[in-house]
Amino acid sequence: MTTSTFVAGRGFLYIFDARAKLFTVLLLCVMVFLPIRQIGLWTLVAAAFLSAWYATDFKQALQPIKTILFLLVVMILFTPLTYRGGEVLVRLGEFPLVTKEALVNLNILVARFLGITYICTLYMWTTPMADINLALRWYGLSYHAALVLTLAFRFVPYIADSFRMIQDSHALRSATVADGERTGGRQRLADVMPTVTAALVVALKSIPHLAMSLEHRGLGRDTKRTSYRRLVAKGGLFTHLLVSVMIPTVFWLVFNTL
Amino acid sequence: MKSTDSSKMTALRIALMAVLTATVVVFTLLVRVPTPIKGYISLCDVVITFSAFLFGPWVAAIAGGLGTGIADLIGGYAQWAPLSFVIHGAQGLLIAVIARSGIKTGVPGDANILKLVLAGVVGMVVMAGGYYIAGGVLYGFEAALVEIPLNLLQSGVGVVLGIAVSRAVLKAYPPVRSLSL
Amino acid sequence: MNTALDIADLSFTYRRYGAQAPPDPVLRAVDLSLQEGSKALILGLPDSGKSTLSKILCALVPRHFDGDLAGTVRIGGTDISDCTPWELMTRVTLVAQNPQEQLLMTTCADEVAFPLESLGIERTALVDRVRNALQRWGLYSMAQVNPQEMSGGERKRLLLAVTEAVDAPLWIMDEPFDDLDEQWRHLLLSRILEKKGTVVVFASRYLDEFRGNFDSYCHLLGGTVGCKSEEEIVVEYDRECDLQFTPMQEELYELADHTLRCRNLSIVHPRRSVSSDQPFSLSVPEFHIASGEVVALVGPNGAGKSTLSRVLCGLDPLVEGSITIDGSVIAGKGLQTRVGYLFQNPDYGIFLPTVRDELGWSLHQIRHLGAQEREQMVSSCARLFHLDLDDNPAMMGYGARKQLQAAVYYLLDRPFVIIDELDSGVTYAAAFEIVSLLRKNGAAIVIITHDRTFARNIAQRQYTIAGGVVSPSEVGV
Numbered sequence: 059m060t061t062s063t064f065v066a067g068r069g070f071l072y073i074f075d076a077r078a079k080l081f082t083v084l085l086l087c088v089m090v091f092l093p094i095r096q097i098g099l100w101t102l103v104a105a106a107f108l109s110a111w112y113a114t115d116f117k118q119a120l121q122p123i124k125t126i127l128f129l130l131v132v133m134i135l136f137t138p139l140t141y142r143g144g145e146v147l148v149r150l151g152e153f154p155l156v157t158k159e160a161l162v163n164l165n166i167l168v169a170r171f172l173g174i175t176y177i178c179t180l181y182m183w184t185t186p187m188a189d190i191n192l193a194l195r196w197y198g199l200s201y202h203a204a205l206v207l208t209l210a211f212r213f214v215p216y217i218a219d220s221f222r223m224i225q226d227s228h229a230l231r232s233a234t235v236a237d238g239e240r241t242g243g244r245q246r247l248a249d250v251m252p253t254v255t256a257a258l259v260v261a262l263k264s265i266p267h268l269a270m271s272l273e274h275r276g277l278g279r280d281t282k283r284t285s286y287r288r289l290v291a292k293g294g295l296f297t298h299l300l301v302s303v304m305i306p307t308v309f310w311l312v313f314n315t316l
Numbered sequence: 317m318k319s320t321d322s323s324k325m326t327a328l329r330i331a332l333m334a335v336l337t338a339t340v341v342v343f344t345l346l347v348r349v350p351t352p353i354k355g356y357i358s359l360c361d362v363v364i365t366f367s368a369f370l371f372g373p374w375v376a377a378i379a380g381g382l383g384t385g386i387a388d389l390i391g392g393y394a395q396w397a398p399l400s401f402v403i404h405g406a407q408g409l410l411i412a413v414i415a416r417s418g419i420k421t422g423v424p425g426d427a428n429i430l431k432l433v434l435a436g437v438v439g440m441v442v443m444a445g446g447y448y449i450a451g452g453v454l455y456g457f458e459a460a461l462v463e464i465p466l467n468l469l470q471s472g473v474g475v476v477l478g479i480a481v482s483r484a485v486l487k488a489y490p491p492v493r494s495l496s497l
Numbered sequence: 498m499n500t501a502l503d504i505a506d507l508s509f510t511y512r513r514y515g516a517q518a519p520p521d522p523v524l525r526a527v528d529l530s531l532q533e534g535s536k537a538l539i540l541g542l543p544d545s546g547k548s549t550l551s552k553i554l555c556a557l558v559p560r561h562f563d564g565d566l567a568g569t570v571r572i573g574g575t576d577i578s579d580c581t582p583w584e585l586m587t588r589v590t591l592v593a594q595n596p597q598e599q600l601l602m603t604t605c606a607d608e609v610a611f612p613l614e615s616l617g618i619e620r621t622a623l624v625d626r627v628r629n630a631l632q633r634w635g636l637y638s639m640a641q642v643n644p645q646e647m648s649g650g651e652r653k654r655l656l657l658a659v660t661e662a663v664d665a666p667l668w669i670m671d672e673p674f675d676d677l678d679e680q681w682r683h684l685l686l687s688r689i690l691e692k693k694g695t696v697v698v699f700a701s702r703y704l705d706e707f708r709g710n711f712d713s714y715c716h717l718l719g720g721t722v723g724c725k726s727e728e729e730i731v732v733e734y735d736r737e738c739d740l741q742f743t744p745m746q747e748e749l750y751e752l753a754d755h756t757l758r759c760r761n762l763s764i765v766h767p768r769r770s771v772s773s774d775q776p777f778s779l780s781v782p783e784f785h786i787a788s789g790e791v792v793a794l795v796g797p798n799g800a801g802k803s804t805l806s807r808v809l810c811g812l813d814p815l816v817e818g819s820i821t822i823d824g825s826v827i828a829g830k831g832l833q834t835r836v837g838y839l840f841q842n843p844d845y846g847i848f849l850p851t852v853r854d855e856l857g858w859s860l861h862q863i864r865h866l867g868a869q870e871r872e873q874m875v876s877s878c879a880r881l882f883h884l885d886l887d888d889n890p891a892m893m894g895y896g897a898r899k900q901l902q903a904a905v906y907y908l909l910d911r912p913f914v915i916i917d918e919l920d921s922g923v924t925y926a927a928a929f930e931i932v933s934l935l936r937k938n939g940a941a942i943v944i945i946t947h948d949r950t951f952a953r954n955i956a957q958r959q960y961t962i963a964g965g966v967v968s969p970s971e972v973g974v
Contacts, residue, residue: 059345061603061643063389091453125392133459164456171455178394188603202330206378209334210341210386212603215645217335217342220845226812226838227845231859231905233833250349250477254362255484255848259891261339262485262492263844266561267598268331273582274555274591275601275659276615277327284617286610286627328561487850489891490514494563 059218061211065183067113075291076185076193078302083181085306090170096162098313099169106176113184122179123172130168137164187211192289201283209268217261224256225249332495333378336367340383340404345391349473355466360384361443361474362481364404368412368435369482370423371496376412381405395454403446411439411475423486423496436475443471499574501533501667501695502554507568508720509549509558514889523549525720527568531713533666536689536696537724538707540734541717542924544896547699548594550717551669554697555591556582572667586612590660594671596644596652605631605647605655606640612663630662634684648799650676657685666694674704676798682706703731738925755823755912757809757836757941759784762818766804779804781818781967784960786941788912791932793952793972794945796962802945805967806915809943810836822913837911841918843902844891852879852893852901853886859908878904881934896923903931915943920951929955949973 071079090099110119123130139160148156185193188208195204228249291298344360351357360383368376385401388394414435416424444467451460485492507527513520523546531537541547552558556577559566570577572588593599602608609627618626631637634654644652653676660668668689674682686706689696699717700707714730715722718737725733762781779801786792794802807813809820811832819826822835840846849855856875860866866874879886882904883897890901899922906914914935919928932942932955946952952959953973961970 059342061390063394121392129455129459132462133455136459136462137456138458167456167459174454175395178397179392182389182394188607202326206330206334206337207382207386208603208607209330209601210337210382212601212645213335213338214341214386214390215643216597217338218346221342221346223840223842224845226807227840230810230812230833230838231846231909233830247349250359251480251484252848254347254359254477254481255488256845257342258339258363258366258481258485259489259847260844261335262489262495263891264597265328265331265335265495268335268601269327270552270557270561270582271599271601272327272331273560274557274586274599275612276583276586277330278581278583279586279615279617281615281617283614284620284623286607286614286620286623288620484848488848488889490889491563491892 059215061214062187063182064186065114065118067184069109069113071109071113071180071184073292074184074301075295075298076189076289077196078291078295078298079181079185080190080193080197081299082302082305083177085303086177086309087174089306089310090173092310093315094310095313095315096165096169098309099166099173101313102309103169103172103176106173106180110176110180110183113180122175126171126175129171133167133171134164137167139164188287189289192287196289205277213261213264213268216264217257220260221253221257224253224260228253228256328495329375332371333375333382336363336371336375336379337383337386339363340367340379341387341390344384344387351466351469353465353469357466357470357473359474359477360387360404361407361439361471362477364408365411365436365439365475365478366482366485368408369415369479370486370492371412372416373409373412376408377405378408380408396450399447399450399454403443403450406446407439407442407471410442411435414438423493432475432479436472439475440468440471444468499533500530500571501535501573502529502531502697503569503571504529504554504722505569505571507550507553507570508566509546509553510565511549512563512565514892517887518885522720524553527720527722529715529722529724531695531697533695534693535712536710537698537713537715538711539697539699539715539717539722540703540730541699541701542737543701543922544894544924545701545717546720547701547717548671551591551593551671551697551699554669555589556580556585557591583615586615586663586665588665589667589669590663590665592656592660592668592670592673594675596649596656599656600644600652603643603645604641605636605644605658608644608655609659609662612659616663626662630658633661634658634681650678650681650798653677654681657688661688668692668694668696669699670696671699672701673698674700674706686710703734754788754939755835755941756785756787757913758821759809760819760821762808762820763816764801764804764808764813765816766801766813777801777804777965779962779965779967781805783969784967786913786943788939788941789936790958791936791942791944791956793956793959794943794962794967795947795949795952795959795970795974797947800962801965801967802962803917805962806838806917806943806945809913810838810915812838835911836913836915837906837909839902839906839914839916839919841921843895843898846902846905847890847898850889851886852884852888852890855890855901856886856904856908859905874908878908882907882931896927899923900927900931903935907935907937910938911940913941913943915945917945918947919944920946920948925951925954 107119139156145158146154147158191204191207340360340363343363344358347359348356349359364376364380367379381401381404384404385397388397388400415431417431444464447467448460448464451463504527507524508522509524510520510522527550549558554570558564577585600608601611606627609630610623613623613626628637631640634657636654636658639647644655657673673685677685690710713724714727715724716730716733759781760783764779766777796802808815809832811829820832821827827835847855849858853875856878857871860871860874882900884900884904890898919931932944935942944952944956956972959970959972960967
C-alpha cells in the first residue's frame with residue numbers, strides 16, 4: 059500500500075514554504091465562508107484547478123473532482139431548490155420548482171466545496187509529509203506527537219501487508235470442497251472475527267519491538283535532540299509568510315461583498 | 317533494577333499510539349464490508365472501539381483521530397482530514413470514558429452492559445452527528461443527511477464488533493493487559 | 498586490557514501464558530568474557546536463545562518481555578542491570594535478525610539519522626555521518642526510499658549502516674550475514690575485522706566468512722555458552738546439526754494418488770520494487786508433483802517462489818497456461834480447497850486462545866464430527882506435533898508456532914501442501930518431522946527454500962527459479 063501523499067510536479071507551490079503554505083490554506087478555507095461574491099469563489103476554484111494542472115497534468119488535476127463526484131451529485135439532487143422564498147425561475151403550474159435564491163445557494167455550496175477540496179489537496183500534493191511534520195512542529199506540535207505521526211506512516215504498509223496475508227491465510231484454511239463460489243455478504247462476515255482478531259494480535263505484537271527499538275536508538279536520553287531535517291524557505295521565511303498572508307488578503311479585497 | 321516506569325511508559329506509549337493509529341489507517345482504507353443498503357462500511361470503528369475499551373481515552377482519541385485523518389490524506393480526501401481527526405477523536409475519547417468509567421488503568425472486567433450500550437450509542441451519535449455537521453458546513457445540510465444511515469451502521473457495527481474483538485484479543489494475546497498502562 | 502563484555506551466570510526464563518507445565522529456561526548459567534577488541538562467533542541452532550541473549554545484553558529484556566533474569570552482565574565494567582537502554586546506546590549496538598523489528602522511519606536517511614539525533618550530534622556532522630554510512634553500504638541512491646519497499650537484504654544493509662554511524666564500542670549482531678549477497682558479506686567481514694571495538698556475531702550456519710577470522714569460537718547449546726578452538730566448535734556444531742538429519746522415509750502409499758501438473762504457465766505480478774518499473778513475470782513451462790512426493794522449489798530471494806506458490810494455491814490468477822489436478826483443469830477456488838500453503842510467518846492464522854481451540858476450529862471447517870471424535874483427533878494431533886493443548890498460541894515460541902501451523906494443515910488433509918521457507922527459524926529436525934508428518938496421509942509437498950543442503954536432504958526432485966523461468970534441476974544444486 060502506498061502511503062505517499064506527495065505528487066511530483068513543478069511550480070511555485072513546490073517552493074512555497076510548508077509553514078507559510080499551511081497558513082494560506084487555513085486562511086483561504088475560512089475565507090470561503092465569509093461574504094464573498096460568487097464569481098470570487100469560482101475564481102478561486104479556477105485558480106486552484108489551473109494551478110493543479112500546471113503543477114502536474116490535466117488528468118491529475120481532475121482527480122479531486124473524481125473523489126467528490128458522488129457528493130456533488132448528491133448535492134445537486136438533494137439541496138432543495140424551492141425554499142428560500144424569492145424570485146421563482148421555473149414553475150410547474152402553481153408550484154415553484156426552482157427559485158433564484160436556492161440556485162444561488164447551491165452555486166455557492168458547490169464552489170465552496172470544490173474550492174476547499176482543491177486547496178487542501180494541492181497542499182498535500184506539493185508538500186512532502188516530512189515537511190508537513192516539521193511545519194506542524196514549528197507551529198507547536200510536540201516532538202513525541204510528531205514521532206507518533208512518523209511511526210504511524212512507517213507501520214501502515216507493514217500492517218496492510220500483514221492484513222492481506224491474514225486474509226489469504228484464512229481463505230486457504232477455511233476453503234472447503236462443500237463451498238460453491240464464495241458469495242459476498244454472509245461468508246465475508248464469518249471471516250471478519252478471525253481475520254480482525256489475528257490482525258490486531260499481529261499489530262499488538264509489534265509494539266514491544268517498536269518500543270525496544272525506540273529506546274535502543276536513544277529515545278529518552280537527557281541530551282537535547284538535534285534534527286537532521288529542517289525547513290528552509292528560499293528567500294527567507296518572512297517573505298513566504300508575507301506572501302501567504304497576501305494571497306487571501308488580495309482575494310478578500312477583490313471579491314468581498316461588504 | 318532502577319525504577320524507570322515513567323520513562324518506560326514514554327517509548328511504550330508512543331509505540332502503542334503509533335501502531336494503533338496505523339491499524340486504524342489500514343482498517344479505514346482496506347477493511348471494508350458490503351452492506352445491504354448499497355455501499356460499504358469500513359471497520360475502522362472496530363479498532364477505535366477496541367482501543368477505547370482496552371487502552372483508555374487518550375490512546376483511543378489519537379488512534380481514532382490521527383488514524384482516520386491519515387487515512388483521509390492517503391486516500392485523497394485531504395479536506396476531510398481535520399474533520400475526521402476531531403470526529404473520530406471525540407468518538408474514541410467518549411467511548412473510552414463511558415465504557416471504562418470507574419476504571420483508572422488496565423482492562424475493564426466484564427464491563428457493565430449498560431455502560432457498553434451507552435458508550436456505543438454515544439459513539440454512534442458523535443460519529444454520525446459529527447459527520448452530519450461537518451458535511452453540512454462543507455456542502456450543505458440537506459445533502460449531508462444522505463450519509464447518516466451508513467455512518468450510523470458503521471459506528472454501530474464498529475462498537476459491537478469492537479467489544480467482541482476486544483474480548484477475543486484479550487484471550488488470544490494476554491500480554492495486552494500489560495500494554496494497558 | 499579491559500574486559501569489554503562480561504557475562505556471569507546468566508539465566509533467563511520467559512513467562513509462559515496458559516500452559517500447565519512450568520516454562521523451560523531459555524538460558525542457563527551463561528558465562529562469557531570477552532576482551533576489548535576481540536571478535537567472537539557464537540553458533541547456535543534456531544530457537545537456541547541467541548536473540549534473547551542479544552536483547553538481554555542491550556538491557557531490552559526483561560524490560561519489554563516478561564521473564565525471570567538471574568546473573569550479571571557487565572559492559573565495559575558497568576553492571577547493566579542499573580542501566581536503561583538509551584543510556585547503553587553509546588556502549589552497545591544491536592543488529593537484530595529481523596530488520597522489521599528495528600526499523601523506525603520512512604526513509605533510509607532518517608533511519609540512520611534517528612540515533613544520531615538522540616545523541617545530540619550537531620547537524621553538519623550528522624549529515625556527514627549519514628551520507629558516509631549510506632555510501633559505505635551502497636544505499637546512498639536510496640536515501641529517500643521507504644525501507645518498507647526494499648528487499649530483505651537492503652534492509653539488513655540499512656541496519657548495518659545505522660550501526661556504523663552510531664559507532665558504539667560493542668556490536669552484538671544476530672545473524673548479520675543472512676540475506677546478504679556475497680559482495681556485502683565481504684564488506685561486513687572487513688568492517689568487523691577493521692573495527693577497533695568488540696564484536697559478537699551470532700549465527701546458525703557456519704559460513705566460509707567465519708573461517709579463521711574470529712578470536713573466540715563458541716557454541717550456544719542447551720542454554721549455555723561454551724568456547725573452544727575453532728576446529729572443536731565446528732565439529733561440535735556439525736554434530737549437533739547432523740543429529741538433525743534423519744533420512745526421509747521412502748514410504749509406499751496405498752492411498753489416493755493425485756497429480757498436479759502445470760503446462761506453460763505465465764504469471765505476471767505487479768512488482769513492488771524500487772529497482773524496476775517492469776511488472777515481474779514468471780514463466781513455468783512445466784511443473785508437476787504427485788502424491789507422496791517431496792519437491793523442492795529453490796531460488797534466491799525475490800526470484801518468484803512465493804509468486805508461483807500463490808498461483809498454485811489459487812490466491813492469485815494466471816495470465817496464461819493451465820493447472821490440472823488429476824486431469825481436470827482447476828482454477829481459483831478449486832485450487833484453494835486442494836492446495837494448502839504454509840506461509841513463512843505462522844502468525845497469520847493465529848486468533849484463538851488455546852492450541853485446542855485452534856486445532857478444533859480447523860476440524861469445524863471440513864466435516865461434521867461428533868464432539869468425542871473431534872476431541873480425539875485434536876489430542877492425537879497435538880501429541881504428534883509436541884503441542885500442549887492449553888498453551889496460548891500467540892505466546893508460544895517460534896518453533897512451537899510453526900508446529901501449530903503444520904498441525905492445523907495436518908488436520909485439513911489437503912492433497913497438496915506448499916511450505917514456504919520452513920528451515921529458516923526452525924531446526925532441521927523440526928522441519929523434517931513436520932514434512933514427514935504432513936506426508937503421512939499421502940500429501941504431496943512442495944518445499945520452498947534457498948538452502949541447497951536442506952533441499953538435498955529433504956526432496957526427491959527440485960525445480961530452480963532463475964531469470965524468471967522455473968526449470969527442473971538436480972536436487973541440491
